[in-house]
Amino acid sequence: MSGAELTAGVARGVGRTALLVAAARAVETHRADALAHDAYAEHFVRAVPESAGWPVRPEQVPGGAANPLWERLGRYFGLRTRVLDDFLLRATGAGVRQLVLLGAGLDTRAYRLDWPAGCVAYEIDTEEVLAFKHRVLGGLGAVPRAEHRPLPADLRGDWTAALTGAGFDPSAPAAWLAEGLLFYLPAAAERRLMAAVDHLSAAGSTLAYEVKTAPESRAVRSGPVYTAAREQIGVDLLRLFDAGPRPDSAAGLSGRGWSVSVRTPYEFARAHGRGPLPEPDDALATNRWIFAARPAAGR
Numbered sequence: 031m032s033g034a035e036l037t038a039g040v041a042r043g044v045g046r047t048a049l050l051v052a053a054a055r056a057v058e059t060h061r062a063d064a065l066a067h068d069a070y071a072e073h074f075v076r077a078v079p080e081s082a083g084w085p086v087r088p089e090q091v092p093g094g095a096a097n098p099l100w101e102r103l104g105r106y107f108g109l110r111t112r113v114l115d116d117f118l119l120r121a122t123g124a125g126v127r128q129l130v131l132l133g134a135g136l137d138t139r140a141y142r143l144d145w146p147a148g149c150v151a152y153e154i155d156t157e158e159v160l161a162f163k164h165r166v167l168g169g170l171g172a173v174p175r176a177e178h179r180p181l182p183a184d185l186r187g188d189w190t191a192a193l194t195g196a197g198f199d200p201s202a203p204a205a206w207l208a209e210g211l212l213f214y215l216p217a218a219a220e221r222r223l224m225a226a227v228d229h230l231s232a233a234g235s236t237l238a239y240e241v242k243t244a245p246e247s248r249a250v251r252s253g254p255v256y257t258a259a260r261e262q263i264g265v266d267l268l269r270l271f272d273a274g275p276r277p278d279s280a281a282g283l284s285g286r287g288w289s290v291s292v293r294t295p296y297e298f299a300r301a302h303g304r305g306p307l308p309e310p311d312d313a314l315a316t317n318r319w320i321f322a323a324r325p326a327a328g329r
């Protein structure tokens with residue numbers, strides 16, 4: 031793929047949402063009260079003509095603290111990054127050595143967090159997004175801090191053969207992450223993905239993912255967050271989200287013997303002393319972060 035094809039690939043469709051999250055992480059990195067730091071994030075944003083003018087510093091946010099895109103959704107992404115960083119680091123602290131990032135996007139955890147020796151990070155996303163990421167990080171001379179195995183695949187289809195073919199060991203525990211992914215998948219694909227994760231998860235595996243639990247009202251859909259994303263950076267989230275009814279994957283995992291905890295982002299915002307709290311007609315009100323664990327053998 032040429033450089034222009036790579037940037038065009040990430041700038042359109044759902045790939046553009048990866049740029050949105052990268053820009054939010056770049057802004058977060060430079061906040062005085064940052065919950066997460068990603069020095070690579072701004073380079074992705076700057077490398078694509080369509081996003082090169084987006085903010086990557088708090089002082090570049092139009093309207094400052096009143097901006098619903100970067101202040102509300104952006105801070106949400108900052109909090110989410112931190113909480114899910116902590117989730118993965120807890121897993122490796124407990125001995126897990128396989129990480130599988132589903133819909134990894136422009137997440138650079140493999141490069142920016144401290145992983146124990148022997149840790150392998152599998153990243154699944156579209157070919158365009160992964161190739162673009164590889165090119166930008168390569169240009170920066172970035173070196174992964176875990177064994178890094180990017181796997182281009184469509185997560186609506188069967189990606190499991192690619193994962194096991196790349197060395198994933200289903201007999202050893204893994205930490206799985208689907209951050210900002212499931213909104214975009216049809217319900218049937220989410221069900222297949224959960225069945226695959228279940229099938230490939232040895233005892234001691236953990237999974238974190240993010241969902242919206244209920245359809246959003248007209249007032250929420252026409253509210254400031256979605257409107258600002260569409261108008262300020264041309265990301266029409268409501269068109270990109272799958273419009274069908276969502277499966278209850280948390281209940282499905284419980285039925286398969288996983289222990290499941292359903293949390294709101296607000297709980298973490300309160301615990302960290304910053305991040306989004308409930309507000310009227312809230313675009314984050316139905317977001318849930320789910321943490322699931324397959325009990326270790328003998329428990």
Ligand SMILES: C[S@@+](CC[C@H](N)C(=O)[O-])C[C@H]1O[C@@H](n2cnc3c(N)ncnc32)[C@H](O)[C@@H]1O
Pocket residue numbers: 044045047048051052132133134135136137154155156159183184185186208209210211214215
């Ligand atoms: C909002 S981004 C989140 C990226 C990353 N997890 C983060 O939080 O920074 C959603 C990602 O899911 C990927 N994605 C969506 N549908 C996909 C599919 N069917 N197959 C592979 N990747 C997909 C997109 O390419 C994009 O990188």
